[in-house]
Amino acid sequence: MNIKNPTENPSNVYAAHLSGKILLRNEIPFTETEIEMLLNQKFLNEIRGIEDSNFGYRCVRCGNQKRYLIGRIPTKTGKQIYCRNCIEMGRVSTFEPLYKWAGPELPLDRLKNPCAWEGQLTVHQKIASDKINEAMTNRTKLLTWAVCGAGKTEMLFRGLTDAISRGDRICLATPRADVVRELVPRFRKAFPEVSITALYGGSPDKDDGCQFVISTTHQLFRYERAFDVMIIDEADAFPFYADASLVYAAKKARKESSSLIFLTATPRKWIKLQSACGFLPTVFVPSRYHGHPLPVPTFPSCYSLKKSLQKDKLPPKINDWIAEKERNNRRFLLFVPSIEMAEQISKLTKYEYVHADDPDRIEKVECFRKGEITALITTTILERGVTFPSIDVAVIDAGHNVFDVAALVQIAGRAGRNAKDPYGDVSFFHQGKSDAMVGAVKMIEMMNNLAKERVK
Amino acid sequence: MNCLWCHDDIMPDITWLNFWNPFYEPGKICTTCKEGFPIIVDHVCPMCSRPSKNEEVCGDCQRWSNSEAFQGALERNVSVFSYTPIMKDMMAKWKYRGDYELIHMFSEDVRKKFKEAFGKSKATLVPIPLSSSREKERGFNQAKAIAMLLKRPIESVLTRVQDEKQSKKTRQERMEAENPFQLVKEVKGEIILIDDIYTTGMTLHWAAELLKKGGSTKIQSFTLIRS
Numbered sequence: 001m002n003i004k005n006p007t008e009n010p011s012n013v014y015a016a017h018l019s020g021k022i023l024l025r026n027e028i029p030f031t032e033t034e035i036e037m038l039l040n041q042k043f044l045n046e047i048r049g050i051e052d053s054n055f056g057y058r059c060v061r062c063g064n065q066k067r068y069l070i071g072r073i074p075t076k077t078g079k080q081i082y083c084r085n086c087i088e089m090g091r092v093s094t095f096e097p098l099y100k101w102a103g104p105e106l107p108l109d110r111l112k113n114p115c116a117w118e119g120q121l122t123v124h125q126k127i128a129s130d131k132i133n134e135a136m137t138n139r140t141k142l143l144t145w146a147v148c149g150a151g152k153t154e155m156l157f158r159g160l161t162d163a164i165s166r167g168d169r170i171c172l173a174t175p176r177a178d179v180v181r182e183l184v185p186r187f188r189k190a191f192p193e194v195s196i197t198a199l200y201g202g203s204p205d206k207d208d209g210c211q212f213v214i215s216t217t218h219q220l221f222r223y224e225r226a227f228d229v230m231i232i233d234e235a236d237a238f239p240f241y242a243d244a245s246l247v248y249a250a251k252k253a254r255k256e257s258s259s260l261i262f263l264t265a266t267p268r269k270w271i272k273l274q275s276a277c278g279f280l281p282t283v284f285v286p287s288r289y290h291g292h293p294l295p296v297p298t299f300p301s302c303y304s305l306k307k308s309l310q311k312d313k314l315p316p317k318i319n320d321w322i323a324e325k326e327r328n329n330r331r332f333l334l335f336v337p338s339i340e341m342a343e344q345i346s347k348l349t350k351y352e353y354v355h356a357d358d359p360d361r362i363e364k365v366e367c368f369r370k371g372e373i374t375a376l377i378t379t380t381i382l383e384r385g386v387t388f389p390s391i392d393v394a395v396i397d398a399g400h401n402v403f404d405v406a407a408l409v410q411i412a413g414r415a416g417r418n419a420k421d422p423y424g425d426v427s428f429f430h431q432g433k434s435d436a437m438v439g440a441v442k443m444i445e446m447m448n449n450l451a452k453e454r455v456k
Numbered sequence: 457m458n459c460l461w462c463h464d465d466i467m468p469d470i471t472w473l474n475f476w477n478p479f480y481e482p483g484k485i486c487t488t489c490k491e492g493f494p495i496i497v498d499h500v501c502p503m504c505s506r507p508s509k510n511e512e513v514c515g516d517c518q519r520w521s522n523s524e525a526f527q528g529a530l531e532r533n534v535s536v537f538s539y540t541p542i543m544k545d546m547m548a549k550w551k552y553r554g555d556y557e558l559i560h561m562f563s564e565d566v567r568k569k570f571k572e573a574f575g576k577s578k579a580t581l582v583p584i585p586l587s588s589s590r591e592k593e594r595g596f597n598q599a600k601a602i603a604m605l606l607k608r609p610i611e612s613v614l615t616r617v618q619d620e621k622q623s624k625k626t627r628q629e630r631m632e633a634e635n636p637f638q639l640v641k642e643v644k645g646e647i648i649l650i651d652d653i654y655t656t657g658m659t660l661h662w663a664a665e666l667l668k669k670g671g672s673t674k675i676q677s678f679t680l681i682r683s
């Protein structure tokens with residue numbers, strides 16, 4: 001916990017849990033008597049969970065207005081309304097109000113020199129790092145477009161150091177729980193004295209007044225005007241990109257005057273457009289931290305894929321690819337378009353597979369990261385954020401429509417992330433080239449060219 | 457319209473038959489999801505709807521019939537679905553998360569099964585109650601939600617005096633425990649009790665016994681799930 005002088009100001013104990021949040025009654029970790037007291041003192045306000053307007057009902061926590069996600073419960077006196085969109089986090093309804101902190105804000109420590117990282121930034125990283133610091137200090141927006149493996153995390157350290165010294169409350173949000181789990185230890189190592197919490201569905205951590213929250217975008221529903229610094233990692237990733245209510249949540253969680261930093265390797269159209277029109281200042285980091293270009297995917301054709309799998313066999317080309325990796329002691333990831341195919345190929349190759357709902361997903365990924373297993377078969381869940389040193393990558397049925405340009409660029413970016421081994425092999429096995437495959441290669445080549453130009 | 461389970465768009469399946477039927481209300485569920493929910497078709501115990509290969513009365517039902525207290529109280533139970541993992545998931549979302557709307561996925565199947573089992577019976581529907589604190593917390597009573605799909609008069613003549621927590625007790629302990637219900641109003645004639653799930657049958661037998669003492673003649677039950 002990060003409470004300054006609880007005896008001096010007892011409301012800090014409450015502020016630590018409640019400041020900047022919007023919670024259901026049963027999410028407040030205090031007794032009924034304490035809650036009554038806070039309500040009487042006007043430190044806590046009860047607000048409607050569902051708003052009624054001319055345009056229909058709207059959930060105050062997640063902003064949902066979609067009619068099919070607004071539920072009705074018939075009662076003797078009429079009907080009650082509830083939100084189905086965010087119900088997994090506890091039901092918000094016309095009879096279950098929300099509680100918002102209105103008391104004094106939680107004062108945070110202002111640590112001087114909190115950063116323990118002693119590494120060096122490259123020229124490109126330094127430029128981005130300065131821009132990020134400037135945006136955080138001036139409370140402005142910035143899009144950081146950095147290729148996979150550019151070392152985004154390190155580029156944040158300088159800005160975060162100053163933000164922490166100012167006593168800012170910081171949030172880094174990402175759509176994926178995997179990414180939260182991967183980032184937290186890195187930030188804890190870099191900022192050992194700072195209170196950092198990890199929030200995702202089912203996470204053991206709670207936010208009891210931490211200065212730095214690393215969270216899935218979903219968990220942001222519980223915040224309102226909390227953060228001075230908001231960093232959105234993998235800003236273009238599903239589901240953040242697809243779900244308007246997550247955009248709403250990220251906006252709601254920021255203070256009115258706050259900085260907003262987008263980090264991405266593959267900005268989708270909407271961000272690119274804003275950036276091009278000058279609404280969103282952009283800094284571009286075209287080269288990886290080790291200075292080597294991104295590996296460019298090759299497109300081996302594999303028209304026999306469907307037939308072979310029907311006969312419960314691996315196509316010879318893919319078999320050869322795997323055999324070659326095994327001979328050379330290379331570790332690799334095999335990306336597949338569906339869970340069914342993952343399961344089948346796992347049976348055929350004897351390698352483990354993971355997918356989004358796999359209960360052992362965390363352990364399997366950890367095993368692979370530590371080098372305890374040679375290969376892992378995966379659906380698109382491991383396409384971003386998660387880093388493994390020295391690996392090769394193959395995509396099976398790369399022309400499948402689950403693999404869009406952004407996904408393929410991210411997948412290619414899994415390879416060659418280590419300075420000692422900067423050239424990974426990336427093979428897109430396909431049954432007919434897709435536009436997305438061609439687009440991905442174009443994007444990678446463009447970034448590599450830009451990196452070369454900058455160095456000159 | 458969107459599927460209540462997967463949120464995908466669904467095209468309502470309108471035919472001339474249901475087009476003219478003002479009471480026709482399709483279940484709000486897509487065909488793919490619908491296939492996942494396990495309807496009980498045949499080969500069940502005629503008294504409690506539990507799967508039974510040769511459709512013989514099961515051991516539990518024989519014990520109910522031999523018990524002095526409950527003999528002849530509940531004539532039979534009819535259930536719509538069996539209790540598979542997807543059904544458990546549904547119950548968790550519906551009852552514990554409180555996503556009331558999910559019941560509308562089953563409106564069609566519930567009505568169909570009820571009609572098959574009870575035809576034009578004039579019986580009164582009596583939903584199994586929750587304790588008032590539990591109902592307040594949940595915002596609804598799940599048994600009543602099922603009864604309401606049937607569009608027939610509902611008589612809430614029972615109240616629950618004890619808490620719902622009984623899962624820790626053994627079967628014997630539960631049979632010997634005190635009846636958790638009270639009868640607010642006596643109902644003569646036929647009754648169909650409505651509940652969400654038939655597990656041991658204890659709850660429904662308690663309710664049936666009480667109604668019988670109150671003068672009801674024929675008591676049956678109808679539940680969404682047989683576990």
Ligand SMILES: [Zn+2]
Pocket residue numbers: 059060061062063064083084085086087092
């Ligand atoms: Zn909501």
Ligand SMILES: [Zn+2]
Pocket residue numbers: 459460461462463464485486487488489490
């Ligand atoms: Zn569906």
Ligand SMILES: [Zn+2]
Pocket residue numbers: 501502503504505506513514515516517
């Ligand atoms: Zn039986």
